[in-house]
Amino acid sequence: MINKNVSFDYEALKQKTLEQFRSGKSLFGKDGAFAPLLKDFLESALQAEMEAHLTQTGRDNGNRRNGLTQKVLKTKEGSFELTTPRDREGDFEPQIVRKRETILAESLEDKIIALYGLGMSLRDISAHIKDMYDTDISATTLSTIIDKIIPLVIEWQQRPLESTYCIVWLDAMYYKVKEDGKFLTRCVYNILGINVEGKKEVIGCYTSESEGANFWLTVLTTLEKRGIKDIFIACIDNLKGFAEAIVTVFPKTEVQSCIVHQIRNSLKYIASKDQKEFIQDLKPVYKAIDKISAELELEKLAEKWQKKYPIVIESWQRNWEKLSTYFKYPEAIKTLIYTTNTIEGYHRQIRKVTKTKGAFTSDMALLKLIYLTTKNIEKKWTKPLANWSVTVSQLSIIFGDRLPLKI
DSSP: OOOTTOOOOHHHHHHHHHHHHHHTOOSSSTTOTTHHHHHHHHHHHHHHHHHHHHHHHOGGGTOOEEEEEEEEEEETTEEEEEEEEEETTSOOOOSSSOTTOOBOTTTHHHHHHHHHHTTOOHHHHHHHHHHHHOOOOOHHHHHHHHGGGHHHHHHHHHOOOOSEEEEEEEEEEEEEEEETTEEEEEEEEEEEEEETTSOEEEEEEEEESSOOHHHHHHHHHHHHHTTOOEEEEEEEOOOTTHHHHHHHHOTTOEEEEOHHHHHHHHHTTSOHHHHHHHHHHHHHHHTOSSHHHHHHHHHHHHHHHTTTOHHHHHHHHHTHHHHTGGGGSOHHHHHHHSSSHHHHHHHHHHHHHHTTOSOBSSHHHHHHHHHHHHHHHHTTOOSOOTTHHHHHHHHHHHHGGGSOOOO
16 A cells, blocks of 8 residues: 555656666665655555554544654665654554664664674674665664574573484683673683584583583583483593593593694693604504504503603593593594594684674673574584484494484
8 A cells, every 4th residue: 555645756766766776876775766665665554554453442432543753764775764653542553663663673683683693893784784775873773683682592502402412522712701891701611512313513602701620510411401311422622520520410421532632732741842753653642543552552652751751641641541432433433533623613613703802791792693603604504414324323333222313
């Protein structure tokens, strides 16, 4: 229904449309040829909603039209002044453009949230919206729009999980958060899992002041409460007490400490002039064909380097059971679990987006961006891992009835 109070010169509109189209100018926005049509459509719809409202409430009760009110409506098609009807009782609740709504939802708001999820600052988003849609939006309004995803973040953190995950990787990232005028370090605990269908999923994301086995225990307990009953293999760094925390909650889980983390930590205590030779001697240990061969190579390593670097050798011997778990598995599973490379790859993708942020204003500001970035990353995780059919067959032999396969 077209507003009868407005008369369009359609020939003039047609001519203006062709001119703007040929010149490459936007057909929307303040001076766009289509802007009057959108304004007229919305105002006509509002008039129709008012008519229906008065019919439902009954004019016999004394309710009737009570003039018009105006506001500037911002959309991805541009900004324009919108005239909205009012009723005497003040209980008219329009649906197409709601009361106090100045930004048309499901258009510009979605665009703003998407831009924020790509790592753009509020200032850059404001400039982009102005350039693309000829619409001015303040930083306060942008923050209000982006804050609408907070319930989604909380829901995502608390959502129910599957009962079984074949492999999970647990690792942490560090960020700066400004609190009471001070810059504090925040540790983000992330858990990435592979379900029985072979698909990757971020199953946990939590913040704390620092990384420690005690907080990891809290995280693992939360995962259990969210529905996880069994984890076959957990891949972790070499944090003290971490493996013990895992088996406390999931006693059947096999724990594999990251070989790469162990190597990095070892090199911190070895003189630079010896590092190349030490690495060459270490390779036969972690690249051995089985655990027995690896232990023989570890003995050779100890014989050569024990006196000069006792702390390093003692660390390998003390952590050996956690470091050597992967030897019992076939090559396809071995490759997945002997390092935390899988979750570190996820972290690299997160940091590509967050690297422009010097510090976050709060833990939730940090989580909002991680959540949006994760959702973008997960769009690529729609298929099972390569050769998963072979891997899951091997897992079914190793873990038997613990693997709930649907055939």
